[in-house]
Amino acid sequence: MISKLVTSFVRLVILAVPMFFLFFPDKINITFDYPYAGLMDNFFIRLAKAMTLLFVLIELLRIFYYGVIKNPKSNKIVANIATLGIMTVWLAGLLEIAFMFISQSHEGDLSKASQIWFAKYWKPITPEGYRDFPKTNTEKKKKVLVLGDSFAAGHGLNNTEDRFSDQLEKKLGADRYAVYNLGVSGSDTRDEFQRLQKFPIKPDVLVLEYFPNDIEKAARDAKLTLTEFKPYDDIKLPGVGSLVMRFYLPNFIYWQFPHMPPASITDFVQKSYTDTTILHPHLRDLQKIVDYAHANNAPMYVVMVPFLQNVEKSNGYTKPIEDFFINQKIPVVRLSEHLGNIPPKERIVGKNDGHASAKVNTVIADELYKKMKGQ
Structure with missing residues (x-):
């Protein structure tokens, strides 16, 4: 019996190496390199974690x-x-393994569940x-380019x-x-214009999806930035934040609760659109996209x-942008005018993700279609 306990302890020591x-991995300067690392959580790495943890649980049960x-x-x-201890450890371990394969979209890609979702x-x-x-x-089809950020890309839509x-x-x-989706999460107006120029297909029709934080780079030039958010810093117990960052359960x-003050983004947006040293450069950035559409004879x-x-x-913040497009006779779908029949909870993809739901996307498609067919 003693020999069996010793062999289990030896195996636990050996298993500690792949566990660590x-x-x-960051503690020993190791990074896992695979396509879109950081955005997506690799299935095979998760599988290796699950198997290693399961072997640890088996050895603990054996002891x-x-x-x-x-x-x-x-x-x-x-x-x-x-x-009681072994039952608790096994329950926690099995839940940890289960949550390695549970996805949930969030505003960004900070949580483990959101990386699994991606x-x-x-x-x-x-x-x-x-x-x-x-x-x-x-070859014989009209090309429609849809330019935008995560809302265009369909963040949160499975x-x-x-x-x-x-x-x-x-x-x-x-x-x-043929409708091409050029949506990229986190993109702003300047980035969108650069990507539009690089895209090998020229548009017959150009659709720009605009969101209030698209002014971000113009604001940054004027030294106005969003309040930096450092996840897990609000966990004050020593070492706990490090564990929460790495383990799935x-x-x-942790991510079922809000951790970034909602006022930070609204304050940033309000200041950006009321400061002419930010707004005017931003309008010049938007004008480049308008000029690109004109140069390609593409209705926008x-x-x-x-x-x-x-x-x-939101409407109050971005009214100068609406006026900018309307004054150039560019049709604008003001989404806020068409959300009345959709309850607030059904407008977004989930309680932790404020991106547009499938219902809202249907409204956008309907309104765009009406405007395109009306011209």
């Missing part, structure tokens, strides 16, 4: 069995405590890096066909139109997406 390697159950000298109170749903990916199906046999770009293609007729629980349409849970304030 897999869960704490409990030979050290307590099979030990005639074990104290009854100690045995009861050990029984690995599971952020596809297909084109050679240019966009979440879209490669287009074929498009199926790409739920996005307004894909729905618009169906409405226009996929036999006559506590990480999932704009979708103004508000903060979906704070619509009225």
